[in-house]
Amino acid sequence: MNAVTWDQRERIIALLEAASADPAVRAVVITATGRGFCAGADLRGAPATGERTAGDVTRTIRRGAQRFIGAVLDCEKPVIAAVNGTAAGIGAHLAFACDLVLAAESARFIEVFVRRGLVPDGGGAYLLPRLIGPQRAKELMFFGDALSAADAREWGLVNRVVPAEDLEKTATEWAERLARGPTRALALTKQLVNAALDTDRATAFAAEATAQELNMTTRDAQEGVASFVDRREARYQGR
Structure with missing residues (x-):
């Protein structure tokens, strides 16, 4: 077992x-x-x-x-x-x-x-x-x-x-x-959700903004925005 x-x-x-x-x-x-x-x-x-x-x-x-x-x-x-x-x-x-x-x-x-x-x-x-x-x-x-x-x-x-x-x-x-998804965005999302019930709103909002700031430096975030502008499916690489 x-x-x-x-x-x-x-x-x-x-x-x-x-x-x-x-x-x-x-x-x-x-x-x-x-x-x-x-x-x-x-x-x-x-x-x-x-x-x-x-x-x-x-x-x-x-x-x-x-x-x-x-x-x-x-x-x-x-x-x-x-x-x-x-x-x-x-x-x-x-x-x-x-x-x-x-x-x-x-x-x-x-x-x-x-x-x-x-x-x-x-x-x-x-x-x-x-x-x-x-x-x-x-x-x-x-x-x-x-x-x-x-x-x-x-x-x-x-x-x-x-x-x-x-x-x-x-x-x-x-x-x-x-x-096939944006791996770093998923990692940061996981961290935010796991911490959400242990933090107050101000702390959670600050963590959310920081996570988005970090995520926007990734290739996948840039690809996601570019694919939206180009009206095509995003091709994420996990980086």
């Missing part, structure tokens, strides 16, 4: 960081093989309670789950989650941190932490209230019940639900469409 190991987490973080720095990468898709998307963190090998010292858990969460989700939120390329099956715990948060979420009809989302007597980590208490409001976030986190793909879409956690056999095709189509 694709529980996240330390090695897998570090590899995904490295790939996301590399995607940000590589102008040839224009979009990212995170998906999985098998029956599940991600069953959460692989807890095998975690130290027993009696073996921990003060601060161990805080450091583990900060360097692990939070850094993992932060890598998705901070990636400078649009990131699509193609959820093929159950997404539980950190697996659900991995999907929710993505910019766009596609889900197979069989997908389920589970805030599994309460079933283990744990507090949600990996940014769950940050992401969920911003996506669906505090009341629904508490419902998911307090009860730990599975949320179907259809209900997740109704609640605003998923952009689109598709038959399982169409998931890869749809994710590829979306990624290709994003890859």
Whole structure:
């Protein structure tokens, strides 16, 4: 069920960081093989309670789950989650941190932490209230019940639900469409939207103006304006 190991987490973080720095990468898709998307963190090998010292858990969460989700939120390329099956715990948060979420009809989302007597980590208490409001976030986190793909879409956690056999095709189509877009403008837009709920209007407006100033120095912005004037389709290069 694709529980996240330390090695897998570090590899995904490295790939996301590399995607940000590589102008040839224009979009990212995170998906999985098998029956599940991600069953959460692989807890095998975690130290027993009696073996921990003060601060161990805080450091583990900060360097692990939070850094993992932060890598998705901070990636400078649009990131699509193609959820093929159950997404539980950190697996659900991995999907929710993505910019766009596609889900197979069989997908389920589970805030599994309460079933283990744990507090949600990996940014769950940050992401969920911003996506669906505090009341629904508490419902998911307090009860730990599975949320179907259809209900997740109704609640605003998923952009689109598709038959399982169409998931890869749809994710590829979306990624290709994003890859043809103005990559730096998308990166700046992502930053603005992600920061919007944490800032006041004056700060948000100032950030918007600065982002537009930066974006106007890119070749893609100049191409976009030129294509409008010339009444032709823009040909963006991601630069």
